[in-house]
Amino acid sequence: MSTTPAARLYRPTPRNLALLARVLAEGGLVAAPTETVYGLAADALNAKACRAIFRAKGRPASDPLIVHVDSIEQADEVAVLNDAARKLAKLFWPGPLTLVLPKRAGVPDIVTSGLPSVAVRLPSHQLFRELIRRSGCPLAAPSANPFGYVSPTTAAHVRDGLGKRIGHILDGGSAKIGVESTILDLRDPRHPVLLRPGAVSREAMARVLGRKITIHRRIVPTATAAIAPGLLERHYSPRTPLTLVDKITPALVRSAGSNHALLFMQKPAQVNANTFWLCEAPNAFDQAAHNLFDRLRTLDNGAWSHIHAELAPGSDALALAVNDRLRRAAAKR
Numbered sequence: 001m002s003t004t005p006a007a008r009l010y011r012p013t014p015r016n017l018a019l020l021a022r023v024l025a026e027g028g029l030v031a032a033p034t035e036t037v038y039g040l041a042a043d044a045l046n047a048k049a050c051r052a053i054f055r056a057k058g059r060p061a062s063d064p065l066i067v068h069v070d071s072i073e074q075a076d077e078v079a080v081l082n083d084a085a086r087k088l089a090k091l092f093w094p095g096p097l098t099l100v101l102p103k104r105a106g107v108p109d110i111v112t113s114g115l116p117s118v119a120v121r122l123p124s125h126q127l128f129r130e131l132i133r134r135s136g137c138p139l140a141a142p143s144a145n146p147f148g149y150v151s152p153t154t155a156a157h158v159r160d161g162l163g164k165r166i167g168h169i170l171d172g173g174s175a176k177i178g179v180e181s182t183i184l185d186l187r188d189p190r191h192p193v194l195l196r197p198g199a200v201s202r203e204a205m206a207r208v209l210g211r212k213i214t215i216h217r218r219i220v221p222t223a224t225a226a227i228a229p230g231l232l233e234r235h236y237s238p239r240t241p242l243t244l245v246d247k248i249t250p251a252l253v254r255s256a257g258s259n260h261a262l263l264f265m266q267k268p269a270q271v272n273a274n275t276f277w278l279c280e281a282p283n284a285f286d287q288a289a290h291n292l293f294d295r296l297r298t299l300d301n302g303a304w305s306h307i308h309a310e311l312a313p314g315s316d317a318l319a320l321a322v323n324d325r326l327r328r329a330a331a332k333r
Ligand code: TXA
Pocket: 034, 036, 037, 038, 039, 040, 063, 064, 065, 066, 096, 098, 100, 112, 115, 117, 118, 119, 141, 142, 143, 144, 179, 180, 181, 183, 195, 227, 228, 229, 230, 231
């Protein structure tokens, strides 16, 4: 039996950052905050280190990782950037945008699940970037949660899920955005495809590229060599059954049992013991995104037998991202 590490939380002091960067440079795993969610990082060019990510998460090898870099030059070392990628990078990096591009030879197969493409992003979180700089490695990092469960937005979330499987967690407070990056497939720059909605909107990218961006059709969980296994129908899932509605009506409030939790988008006028919400102000989707995963975890850890959640109205980028995560969380097993 291998020894089970008990995760330690590290405050972001210069000394701890140096220590954690050394862990990464030596092939270890470190969970650390990004502006979207917490990631479970390893040296992206070290196949053995990256295999350990899959083991810790219980993630199937068919689900490729995102490689995080600290500069365009470093992105050039792992991916082949076309003009479209450079345009988007110039505008949206550092930030919550991941680009899928042809990969360079140095990126191990385990990172890309054997695909000839690689997903790359330059995050804006200063602590995460400092780990990349200090370790000298591009960092492969999926969300730091057991495969299929709700993504982590705090160090405590990471410890709850992976505390027995990893040794090091950098505590940088709660992740600002709260939902994962937008993923754009740019392998063919003439036909960009949105693989996952996030804070960077499809419209904004389409404007920059001067092209239409199509949306990838959901792929079913049985898909093999999937183009973006993160598009698995069921993902981000609480254990408690979750049903989605466009609007929580007074009739639903009356008919729901007291052991049913009601998750409103916006705080309702009347608040009961089973009333929860994602934001205070109307259409504050940044707040809703920031709160979403924490709220789902809290409800999942409560004694609720069922969760009814409201979808976000409109077509704001974060509203679409919130709805995407809610739909996957609610998808049947
Ligand atoms: O915001 C984020 O993107 C966070 C933080 C930590 O950066 N990371 C994240 O990673 O959400 P993960 O592993 O949970 O989701 C990455 C998604 C996966 O669904 C995977 O299928 C997709 O990226 N992906 C990775 N490489 C790909 C490739 N070569 N082609 C298509 N999709 C790819």
